[in-house]
Amino acid sequence: MLDDEELICRIAENDSGAFEQLVQRYQSMVLNICYGLLGDYHQAEEAAQDVFVQIYKKAESFRHESKVSTWIYRIAVNLSLNLKRRDRITQWMKNIGFVRIDKYSPERIPFVSKQKNPMELLEQKESMQTLRKAVDRLPEKQKTAFILNQFEGFTAEEISEILEVSINTVEVRIHRAKRKLQGLLTHQIKKNVPEK
Numbered sequence: 001m002l003d004d005e006e007l008i009c010r011i012a013e014n015d016s017g018a019f020e021q022l023v024q025r026y027q028s029m030v031l032n033i034c035y036g037l038l039g040d041y042h043q044a045e046e047a048a049q050d051v052f053v054q055i056y057k058k059a060e061s062f063r064h065e066s067k068v069s070t071w072i073y074r075i076a077v078n079l080s081l082n083l084k085r086r087d088r089i090t091q092w093m094k095n096i097g098f099v100r101i102d103k104y105s106p107e108r109i110p111f112v113s114k115q116k117n118p119m120e121l122l123e124q125k126e127s128m129q130t131l132r133k134a135v136d137r138l139p140e141k142q143k144t145a146f147i148l149n150q151f152e153g154f155t156a157e158e159i160s161e162i163l164e165v166s167i168n169t170v171e172v173r174i175h176r177a178k179r180k181l182q183g184l185l186t187h188q189i190k191k192n193v194p195e196k
Helices: 004-012 016-038 041-061 068-095 118-136 140-151 156-163 167-192
Strands: none
Touching: 004 016, 004 041, 004 068, 016 041, 016 068, 016 140, 041 068, 068 140, 068 156, 118 140, 118 167, 140 156, 140 167, 156 167
16 A cells, blocks of 8 residues: 555656545545535535546645645645635625526535434434534634534644644634634524523
8 A cells, every 4th residue: 555655656647546546545534624614515526526636736746845635635625715715706796696596406414324313313414504504604714723623633733734824823713713603503592492
């Protein structure tokens, strides 16, 4: 089994077998990051494909200054954030009647256990949607750090490498995101509980 560095070197030499190995190794993690940042499963799948296209194109320019995994996650984060910015512009243009509105497929909640009963699945889906809405309301930088830490399990040090900011900056963003989420979720719960 080749390590990541060897795979990147071989991909730079147009080795399709090495590329397939790298895709298999990182596809679920890249998809999770894209989904976490975009919130739409179909968009995340497309973004993940674009990430691997970028990896294939840029393998030759990889400078070996960071781990290959860090480089891949950085591409996934940057591409997802750019896509989100582009979508905001498109949405604004739709709102002023400049762009034809396409039908979007309903959001899917991935990775749901098949062993749960329908009521548990419904409650889980509702909880996920409430959390998703709250996370979407976070400022972009806080949201990115929070998702990488809480949903993807990266340490502050790893996130600082991916985002190319200091560890302290990452820790502050995560802390602020948690405080803001706590406020948003508390407000939502109070709103949903009827007064006696």
